[in-house]
Amino acid sequence: MKFSCEKLLLQNAVSTASRAVAAKSTIPALEGVLLQTTTHLTISGYNMQTGIRTNIEADITEEGSLVLPSRLFNEILRRLPDDIVTFSTNSGTNVCLTCGDTSYNITALPADDYPELPEVEDQYSIRIQQNTLRSMISETSFAVSTDESRPIHTGSLFEIGENSLTVVSVDGFRLALRRENLEGAKGGSFHFVAPGTALNEVEKICADTDEEATITLGSRHLLFECGETQLICRRLEGEFLDYHAAIPRANPISITVSTKSLISSIDRVSVVISEKQKSPIQCVFDSGKVTISAKTTNGEARDVCSIDGDGSSLTIGFNNRYLMDALKYAPADTVRMELNTSISPCVILPAEGEERFLYMVLPVRLKNN
Numbered sequence: 001m002k003f004s005c006e007k008l009l010l011q012n013a014v015s016t017a018s019r020a021v022a023a024k025s026t027i028p029a030l031e032g033v034l035l036q037t038t039t040h041l042t043i044s045g046y047n048m049q050t051g052i053r054t055n056i057e058a059d060i061t062e063e064g065s066l067v068l069p070s071r072l073f074n075e076i077l078r079r080l081p082d083d084i085v086t087f088s089t090n091s092g093t094n095v096c097l098t099c100g101d102t103s104y105n106i107t108a109l110p111a112d113d114y115p116e117l118p119e120v121e122d123q124y125s126i127r128i129q130q131n132t133l134r135s136m137i138s139e140t141s142f143a144v145s146t147d148e149s150r151p152i153h154t155g156s157l158f159e160i161g162e163n164s165l166t167v168v169s170v171d172g173f174r175l176a177l178r179r180e181n182l183e184g185a186k187g188g189s190f191h192f193v194a195p196g197t198a199l200n201e202v203e204k205i206c207a208d209t210d211e212e213a214t215i216t217l218g219s220r221h222l223l224f225e226c227g228e229t230q231l232i233c234r235r236l237e238g239e240f241l242d243y244h245a246a247i248p249r250a251n252p253i254s255i256t257v258s259t260k261s262l263i264s265s266i267d268r269v270s271v272v273i274s275e276k277q278k279s280p281i282q283c284v285f286d287s288g289k290v291t292i293s294a295k296t297t298n299g300e301a302r303d304v305c306s307i308d309g310d311g312s313s314l315t316i317g318f319n320n321r322y323l324m325d326a327l328k329y330a331p332a333d334t335v336r337m338e339l340n341t342s343i344s345p346c347v348i349l350p351a352e353g354e355e356r357f358l359y360m361v362l363p364v365r366l367k368n369n
Helices: 008-020 070-079 130-138 196-205 260-274 320-331
Strands: 003-005 030-035 040-045 050-056 059-062 064-069 084-089 094-098 102-107 123-127 155-160 164-170 176-183 190-195 212-217 219-228 231-235 253-258 281-294 299-318 334-339 346-350 358-363
Touching: 008 030, 008 040, 008 050, 008 070, 008 084, 030 070, 050 196, 059 155, 064 070, 070 102, 123 130, 123 155, 130 164, 130 176, 130 196, 130 212, 155 196, 176 320, 190 196, 190 231, 196 231, 253 260, 253 281, 260 281, 260 299, 260 320, 260 334, 281 320, 299 320, 299 334, 320 346, 320 358
Parallel strands: none
Antiparallel strands: 003 059, 003 084, 030 040, 030 064, 040 050, 050 231, 084 094, 094 102, 123 212, 155 164, 155 190, 164 176, 176 358, 212 219, 219 231, 253 299, 253 334, 281 299, 334 346, 346 358
């Protein structure tokens, strides 16, 4: 095996694939990255749950394949000068790597020890701009559950209709929903649940570009393709929350507020709340204003934020972080908040235009309630 390529190109590709490398495994090869040379150089990482492989251009003199320890390889590449890297094997597992005046000799593992990444048959697929997919994941992933007792909710629901893609995440305390229009889906309408850990990596491999990403649904696996990089992961199986039934929409109270202003008010009041001194924030919605307060042994805080509308003096408590997250990820300068009672969920929507996002936050009972 022998090839040469730009150091930065190789470093970025190895770094990307390494995100799917197992930290510890009974299969030593899975703690490394697989390098394969054909007409191009392919670098893969796999942990038996998620696999990432990416292709880069290289001047290939001799084809072959081997596995290099991920951590060592990344550390070497990080320290090399910005020049052309030449990579060659002497006796099968002895690798010589040179760049400028720097050289390394390291030991590789045979590629035969590396499990094959799953093949994903093309049952259904969609194409969507990479920057759009990235924002949809970013603006919903914060609500993915970490409770392993309900594995299905440790992922996000992707619901594909004829003309739209909806992504939904829930964790028992809040719900995040994003919807975008689609040109159309191959195979018709379908849905699946993708693991949150895998989606975090998909978000990273999506570029800030209008170029399209492809999502392919197989019988057991999912394939996300972004340019020259592919991510393969298992689908999560189970019954996802019926979010249509869970979201109350017949709410008598509706107010609009500047997203930035409300975030600032919550942030100021949250100073007295800490991990050791947890307490809900109290929100009193009146005509034209909401008064936000918190009280812990650290002290008391109070702030007032202007709103449009009348909250009918509704007093309701929230986990400050949950409400703050929903507002921070809402892609709108102004939001509409729909409310009912002190024990009913708060629904957050765009103040104008299409309902491209919806966030729901469950209230916290206040002691005086």
